[in-house]
Amino acid sequence: MSLIDLTLAQARAGLRAKTFSARDLTAAHLEAITALNPTLNAFITVTPEIALAEAEAADRALAAGTAGPLAGIPLAIKDLFCTEGVRTTAASLMLETFVPPYESTVTAKLRDAGAVFVGKTNLDEFAMGSSNLTSAYGAVTNPWRRAGDDTPLVPGGSSGGSAAAVAARLALGATGTDTGGSIRQPASFCGIVGMKPSYGRCSRYGIIAFASSLDQAGPMARTVEDCAILLGAMAGFDPKDSTSADIPVPDFQAACTRGVKGLRIGVPREYAAPGMPDEIAALWHLGRDILRAAGAEIIDISLPHTEYALPTYYIVAPAEASSNLARYDGVRFGRREDGADLIEMYERTRAKGFGDEVKRRILIGTYVLSAGYYDAYYLRAQKVRSLILGDFTTAFARCDAILTPTAPSAAFAQGEKMDDPIKMYLNDIYTVPASLAGLPAMSVPVGQSQEGLPLGLQMIGRPFDEETVFAVAAEIERAAGFSARPAIRAGVSA
């Protein structure tokens, strides 16, 4: 098997057995990036020199027996994580030349574990989008193609660059961030596994903020176990993030082998809304069958406020974003467009630095927080948000995990859904409720659409019960045996 087709767990075993070196493993992935990134545009910045130096350091550590758990593993880092000395853009022109003088906690933990960073992956600008079409550095192309159709498809978003890189074998795993589905939806579109942990499980320190009460970092990889290994290294309390949870990090990898016998799996009836495509409905049924066959009990549950989740999300997230993005004013760092006075400098800087979707969300957010509208929008949204959390709390009194589709469709073509932002926002319909409730949720590839594109199922767990989510995901992964591979992947075609 070629080095780039290994799972992260296999690569780790191979490195420890000295079957190959970390340098070889990293070089193989860098070579794949060189071959495929011009097509996929998954990376904004590739850091081959740093990666090779880190790989050599990993080899020394492996030889000396001091290697960390991720020693020599090539990872792609979403370009929303600040990396010391390496340009970090958030896919925005605003930060085109921004080189952070500090490292995010999550990437620092991965580095401490010995991981090798091959580069910074593309995303929707400031993580706002579900398609990767809003990146100022060009769209990411999904490595998958519809059967018999060469139309470029979107990888989903916002962590689309990370998803495409992992799917196309440009890295063994990647970091993503998820605010309303930004890990899970691209994982589903690209046929990989993505986990959004509980809010507070991973530190947000050094991650460029979109919506602070929703943003969470999480792993993306080709197997559930690989995600569990990565999350183990990423998670943990951080005194530099006041919203980080001071609770121990369990052994996620071990949870993957627990099985689902005796678990009660909730299926929310509100998600079965009319208009769900048949192939999505069929996939969801398949998931239930798999779990039932594995000894779980499938129960019908109700999450009555589901229909309000999306509008709530599109008030809360833009509100926080409008404030979070006020710091990009041209005064201290990043882009500056000079003006005759301070106001003109602000206007010109922000007009040129931000793309349309970012501007749209800043406008929405500013509006919903304005005097006279605050109560009707922001405050009401916060109340609905607690009702949605209440729905889950009630449901979890009866079940241990919840099973839903990840996205309402397979990957769509670049250019589709561009006429109407609301249509684009509907991509998040199944992922947003868990985000609003701060719950761990994961997407696992289970099947393919009639056009041969990957489709994922989502499993949602209780707060800080990622272990059950991993157990359910691993069971579905084993039984579904998803083995299709994207058309564009390293070693195949360009």
Added chain:
Amino acid sequence: MSYTIEGKTGPWELVIGLEVHAQVISRAKLFSGAATVFGAAPNHQVSFVDAAFPGMLPVINRECVAQAIRTGLGLDAEIHLESRFDRKNYFYADLPAGYQISQYQHPIVGRGVIEIEGADGTTRTIGITRLHLEQDAGKSLHDQHPAKTYIDLNRAGVALMEIVSEPDLRSPEEAGAYLRKLRTILRYLGTCDGNMDEGSMRADVNVSVRKAGEAFRTRCEVKNVNSVRFVMQAIEAEAKRQIAVWEEGGVVSQETRLFEPGRGITRSMRSKEDAHDYRYFPDPDLLPLILDPAWIETLRADLPELPDAKKRRFMAEYGLPAYDAGVLVAEQASAAYFEAVARGRDGKFAANWVIGDLFAALNRTGRSIETSPVSPADLGALLDLITDGTINGRIAKDVFEEMVASGEAPGAIVTRKNLRQVTDTGAIEQAVADVLAANPDKVAEYKAGKDKLFGFFVGQVMKAMAGKGNPALVNDVLRRHLA
């Protein structure tokens, strides 16, 4: 005590409320570890959090919270076990994040009181509405370059307490007394140094006027007044302006104004219509601030004795009149100095020397009580020399001046300059006889009934004895000789 301003239509009452921004004494800023020392080189006390770099997050500084609680306790206020931080959004070049983290709806401290004292000695209780914690902004420097503005972020993120009073104040003097009292309390607590000239205490003044018996009329806010004197001047100027508006048939509109000390007027800064929409909302980067009642009790137990309590104790324990006690407790250091002198001595006697001679000497030499050239122990020793009759009060004044000048101990000065009081009646008899013999005409006048001349004879005798005669003995001997 009702203060009014006389207008064309008769007397007007003033209604005044103060919002004081007090910079918290702490080593680090409210949400970052950067230092807070005054006077550092520009942008040398700035963390990435203060400069609002991407991905940076605020973490509350426990000591700043403790300071707010201490202040709340010092103002006899409710401490809220749960409070929250909100974002106040507006763009300005010295506001790095584009929002200030403040407490809007749920402040850490609720209702409290401050007792103020009028010039006539009467006291009034002024309500405190709330105290909340917030970040300070940076500073824009417009005078460093002809076309550019420079930004200094040293102050950005420093913790402030905003202390809001009820509209209970009724005169510029009361507002001044309130500010001075608040400053005294903050200094006692060690929660704010109260230095208005360094900007660590600033006041926004809300002023309205009304006729007796009326409800409140529209108020205006005079922003950022930076001395007690200016606050008092600004109130008077603003009240007079409003009275003129009302009396000319106009309507005072709610607005924010600035005081121009040079011209003694306030001018409009922005109207209510132009007021910012700050888009307050709970800061999602921070959890609600939950306080442990046990911690509050620990802080309460460690509070110093506060000025009101100390004043009452000085009156009871040392028999001081209210005025003396008030003067002594205005600064903690003066109170401590006084107590060191008064302990084991006559309290009123000690107070007279501290308030009179010592304060005069400090004033004259431009020194503070902390850098006094005369230590409390030396001043006490001087008092003892008077009390035990070693020197008389007249000589003591000279000795004290010598102590101020040289820092020498009083006993040493008395010995070196041979200033001991003469109690030898023989020497006094001789001096008296000499003086009377030299002034037969005055003796004759005295005996003819001009009693006032007795003082003249005492002065002459003391002069002859270089001031060292025991005054009581000199009086006795004189009286006997003149009988």
